[in-house]
Amino acid sequence: MTVVDTLLSGQLLFAALVTGSTYALVALGLNLVYGTLRVLNVAHGDVVMLGAYAGYWAFTGLGVSPLVAAPLIAALGAIAGLLLYRGVLRRMLGSGAASSVRLEGNSLLLFFGLSIILQNAAALALTPNNRGYSYLDTVVHLGGVAMTGHRHAALVIAGATCIAAALFLSRSLAGLTMRAVIEGREAAYIVGVDVERVQAMSFAIGFASAALAGVLLSMLEQFSPFSGFPYTIAAFIVIILGGLGNVAAGLGAALLLGAIETYGVALTSANLRSVLLYGVFVGALLLFPRGLFARRAARA
Amino acid sequence: MTTPLLAVRCLGKRFGGLVALDDVSFDVAAGETVGIMGANGAGKTTLFSLIAGNQQPSSGGVDFDGRPITGLSPDRVCRLGIGRTFQIVKPFPALSVLENLRTAAMFGRAGFRDAAAADRHSRAILDELGLADVAERPAGTLTLSGQKRLEIARAVATGARLVLLDEVMAGLTPTEVARMLETLRQLRATRGLTLLVIEHVMRALMDLCERIVVLHHGERIAIGTPAEIGADPRVLSVYLGAGA
Amino acid sequence: MPETLASAGASRIWGGTLAALALALGALPFVANDYAVATGLGLLMWLALTQSWCVLSKMTGYVSLGHVVFYGLGAYLVVVTWQQWPLWLAVLAAGALAAVFAALVGLPVLRVRGPYFVILTFGVAELVRYSILAAEAASGTASRILFGAPDLVFIYFAMYALAAAATLLLAQVAGSRFGHGLRSLRENEEAAETLGVPVVRYKLIAFVLSAAIPGMVGAVMALRSTYFVVGQVFDPMISVTMIAMALLGGGDGTRGPILGTLFLFTISELLWANAPLAYMLILGAILAGFVLLAPDGIVGIAAKLRARRSAPTKAPE
Numbered sequence: 001m002t003v004v005d006t007l008l009s010g011q012l013l014f015a016a017l018v019t020g021s022t023y024a025l026v027a028l029g030l031n032l033v034y035g036t037l038r039v040l041n042v043a044h045g046d047v048v049m050l051g052a053y054a055g056y057w058a059f060t061g062l063g064v065s066p067l068v069a070a071p072l073i074a075a076l077g078a079i080a081g082l083l084l085y086r087g088v089l090r091r092m093l094g095s096g097a098a099s100s101v102r103l104e105g106n107s108l109l110l111f112f113g114l115s116i117i118l119q120n121a122a123a124l125a126l127t128p129n130n131r132g133y134s135y136l137d138t139v140v141h142l143g144g145v146a147m148t149g150h151r152h153a154a155l156v157i158a159g160a161t162c163i164a165a166a167l168f169l170s171r172s173l174a175g176l177t178m179r180a181v182i183e184g185r186e187a188a189y190i191v192g193v194d195v196e197r198v199q200a201m202s203f204a205i206g207f208a209s210a211a212l213a214g215v216l217l218s219m220l221e222q223f224s225p226f227s228g229f230p231y232t233i234a235a236f237i238v239i240i241l242g243g244l245g246n247v248a249a250g251l252g253a254a255l256l257l258g259a260i261e262t263y264g265v266a267l268t269s270a271n272l273r274s275v276l277l278y279g280v281f282v283g284a285l286l287l288f289p290r291g292l293f294a295r296r297a298a299r300a
Numbered sequence: 301m302t303t304p305l306l307a308v309r310c311l312g313k314r315f316g317g318l319v320a321l322d323d324v325s326f327d328v329a330a331g332e333t334v335g336i337m338g339a340n341g342a343g344k345t346t347l348f349s350l351i352a353g354n355q356q357p358s359s360g361g362v363d364f365d366g367r368p369i370t371g372l373s374p375d376r377v378c379r380l381g382i383g384r385t386f387q388i389v390k391p392f393p394a395l396s397v398l399e400n401l402r403t404a405a406m407f408g409r410a411g412f413r414d415a416a417a418a419d420r421h422s423r424a425i426l427d428e429l430g431l432a433d434v435a436e437r438p439a440g441t442l443t444l445s446g447q448k449r450l451e452i453a454r455a456v457a458t459g460a461r462l463v464l465l466d467e468v469m470a471g472l473t474p475t476e477v478a479r480m481l482e483t484l485r486q487l488r489a490t491r492g493l494t495l496l497v498i499e500h501v502m503r504a505l506m507d508l509c510e511r512i513v514v515l516h517h518g519e520r521i522a523i524g525t526p527a528e529i530g531a532d533p534r535v536l537s538v539y540l541g542a543g544a
Numbered sequence: 545m546p547e548t549l550a551s552a553g554a555s556r557i558w559g560g561t562l563a564a565l566a567l568a569l570g571a572l573p574f575v576a577n578d579y580a581v582a583t584g585l586g587l588l589m590w591l592a593l594t595q596s597w598c599v600l601s602k603m604t605g606y607v608s609l610g611h612v613v614f615y616g617l618g619a620y621l622v623v624v625t626w627q628q629w630p631l632w633l634a635v636l637a638a639g640a641l642a643a644v645f646a647a648l649v650g651l652p653v654l655r656v657r658g659p660y661f662v663i664l665t666f667g668v669a670e671l672v673r674y675s676i677l678a679a680e681a682a683s684g685t686a687s688r689i690l691f692g693a694p695d696l697v698f699i700y701f702a703m704y705a706l707a708a709a710a711t712l713l714l715a716q717v718a719g720s721r722f723g724h725g726l727r728s729l730r731e732n733e734e735a736a737e738t739l740g741v742p743v744v745r746y747k748l749i750a751f752v753l754s755a756a757i758p759g760m761v762g763a764v765m766a767l768r769s770t771y772f773v774v775g776q777v778f779d780p781m782i783s784v785t786m787i788a789m790a791l792l793g794g795g796d797g798t799r800g801p802i803l804g805t806l807f808l809f810t811i812s813e814l815l816w817a818n819a820p821l822a823y824m825l826i827l828g829a830i831l832a833g834f835v836l837l838a839p840d841g842i843v844g845i846a847a848k849l850r851a852r853r854s855a856p857t858k859a860p861e
């Protein structure tokens with residue numbers, strides 16, 4: 001296949017869309033959590049992994065279709081997020097850490113430690129082997145593109161959820177409140193926003209969307225206890241490129257990342273998938289050294 | 301006519317569309333104390349940041365002791381002899397008060413290579429600023445008033461000839477203001493310091509400064525002795541409203 | 545938090561302990577079997593790595609989560625030049641390669657602050673890992689078999705020298721004017737620069753200094769493996785272990801990392817053979833637990849206990 005053929009392939013475009021929309025869904029959760037709390041949850045991808053296992057069991061153990069199990073698992077994720085927020089985070093945030101930068105730096109190591117615990121606990125309890133199952137395996141032809149049914153389903157669900165989230169943030173009052181907290185926590189306090197509730201809510205949505213992404217992932221690929229981390233990295237890239245708290249731009253950034261990966265791999269080789277991912281990651285951070293502080297406000 | 305110690309020449313700073321400083325010029329002679337006055341957002345702290353090298357000007361320049369220092373990094377500006385305090389104090393919280401000064405003494409113009417000598421130099425300054433009894437305490441445990449005095453002590457400990465004081469009286473009670481004024485006068489006398497002082501506390505400004513520069517929306521609208529400034533119609537209209 | 549030397553007595557006890565440790569490790573190959581020597585080698589390796597890491601991350605506060613990249617580059621250089629370069633040259637060149645890499649990458653990377661620096665260093669290490677993996681796959685080399693490695697005792701003493709060098713380096717830096725500048729920029733970078741500390745230059749120097757020894761450590765450890773797999777020498781868990789050991793120990797001198805390394809190494813030796821996943825779990829728990837509950841490590845806890853026992857105005861050094 002020539003380069004031009006590759007680039008114009010509807011097949012690849014579709015694959016890029018599927019990958020991109022999954023990344024967008026994962027990034028959505030991290031965006032909200034980081035945006036409202038300034039806490040870098042590097043264990044976010046592991047929640048995706050846990051969602052994948054949940055989806056796997058729902059199907060192989062209980063015979064429930066992942067499409068049906070998905071909202072339930074997402075709800076479970078939301079509850080887990082709320083519990084984690086109430087249990088651990090509030091204590092950390094309230095302990096009066098020396099400076100906010102130190103807290104952020106420490107919280108990264110904290111969550112990294114949690115990530116390691118999650119991955120290895122899962123490996124211990126569930127074996128480190130790859131898991132997978134087949135669902136909606138039949139190939140569906142749509143406009144010259146041949147894709148398995150589960151890919152269509154994943155794209156629809158991920159895409160719909162992201163668009164709904166973007167609309168929520170831009171149109172609803174609750175969403176506006178959340179954006180206010182993301183842009184200026186102190187100011188939000190002053191105007192009477194219940195910042196506590198917004199933070200709890202963002203944690204809940206964050207974990208829910210990650211769990212949902214996990215269920216979709218379980219339909220699409222084989223996974224292991226260690227599959228989660230690349231999704232964390234992808235989520236970071238999306239947030240850095242799209243801007244903090246900006247879910248709509250994040251969607252665009254996620255699709256771009258999906259495209260870079262899909263087309264990059266197709267043009268070169270599958271070995272380069274991770275090289276591309278981390279290459280974009282390093283590049284994005286170097287280009288935007290202030291990382292996730294996307295707003296360049298004028299200082300008086 | 302001797303070269304002024306500090307020459308601010310047509311200094312300008314924009315942040316995107318916002319003009320923080322616009323064509324500001326003035327001189328400071330060695331040994332003088334010059335005040336900077338203006339409402340919040342008038343550009344005072346930006347002025348300090350530009351002089352000290354924390355930020356780069358969009359236009360214009362700064363000369364120190366006859367040579368241009370525009371564009372130099374803050375550490376080089378410090379070694380040349382300019383020290384500054386920050387409006388929002390920036391102590392080294394986990395280091396002791398003495399160690400805070402040690403940094404200044406070792407890396408500033410004073411340039412002590414040896415920690416013991418640096419500490420002797422520092423203790424004298426701590427004495428003058430009433431911080432001698434907390435010398436071994438972590439700087440993060442000091443009260444705000446103590447931390448403000450620490451800011452000044454550090455700036456002086458660099459061995460600077462010109463010290464930029466940014467609102468060091470803010471939040472002090474009248475008694476504390478009086479004490480601080482006395483301390484500053486003493487420091488100035490014993491070390492031959494040239495001072496550039498941003499202040500909102502009028503009494504301190506008028507008391508300490510020989511001349512005052514008034515900024516408004518980033519422009520210099522007046523310069524003169526405290527008496528002249530007090531009578532300047534433009535200053536009065538800005539501070540008391542039109543037609544005053 | 546700076547090290548607390550509560551009294552001359554305490555520092556004499558520490559000095560004595562350190563000397564005893566040095567002697568014991570030095571005598572090990574002459575009195576023990578190969579298994580014990582290999583274990584001692586592991587301990588020396590971590591002492592060298594952790595203390596080098598501290599030169600950057602404890603002193604400047606820029607926490608590197610990608611330090612394994614220097615180790616891996618050093619190992620890779622030795623493997624690639626196997627039997628073509630004399631070993632001593634390869635090991636020294638490995639240190640130089642790591643230092644040069646740090647110098648080149650350091651300038652852009654050190655502009656990034658706080659947690660972004662942490663994940664960026666992780667990203668750089670992974671990028672190098674995957675790039676080398678891809679290059680090897682493209683050239684058809686999956687793994688390499690190395691013949692003619694020097695014997696264990698030689699490798700042991702090479703590592704002994706590196707561990708000693710790392711200890712000396714960290715002690716020197718911690719006690720020097722340079723080290724004071726690093727601590728200052730850790731506490732508040734803008735204030736430090738305004739007080740005359742050349743922060744950009746100092747950060748870079750600390751970065752390069754922290755890279756050289758790990759490069760040589762990787763090179764020496766490569767001599768141990770007859771069967772070399774690239775992925776292993778860039779394993780992120782090596783970076784994580786360095787951090788955990790330093791965090792466990794606390795402080796910003798040599799005492800903390802040495803204590804932390806001894807402690808964690810003992811745990812790992814007990815678990816690694818039989819329950820590697822459990823060990824990783826404990827590693828993660830230590831990381832999370834200490835960050836949350838005891839961010840100043842063993843040294844910090846000891847200092848707090850001492851402070852509570854003695855006069856209330858006891859101050860850290």
